[in-house]
Amino acid sequence: MSDQKLHLVMGGRIRDPQHLEFVDLNALDIVGVFPDYASAEDAWRSAAQRTVDDAEMKYVVVHLHRLLEPDMLKR
DSSP states (O other): OOOOOOEEEEEEEBSOTTSOOBSOGGGOEEEEEESSHHHHHHHHHHHHHHTTTOTTEEEEEEEHHHHHOGGGGGO
16 A cells, blocks of 8 residues: 555635535636645645635645545544
8 A cells, every 4th residue: 555645636616605616617727636735735725826816716625545545534
């Protein structure tokens, strides 16, 4: 088993700033996939900073490693 924990950073326009429902999935900004949380967080901060004045834009970090290895959640 590898120590690599993949993370996806993505964002897009949302319907309501209190929720995470993207308006147009075809228009999602896929920032990238990163090998660890620290590098994903750096990418997230950079992307979010570019749209800080737009309340309808939201970026998130998705823990892909949790989806790829669901047994790890039980530990």
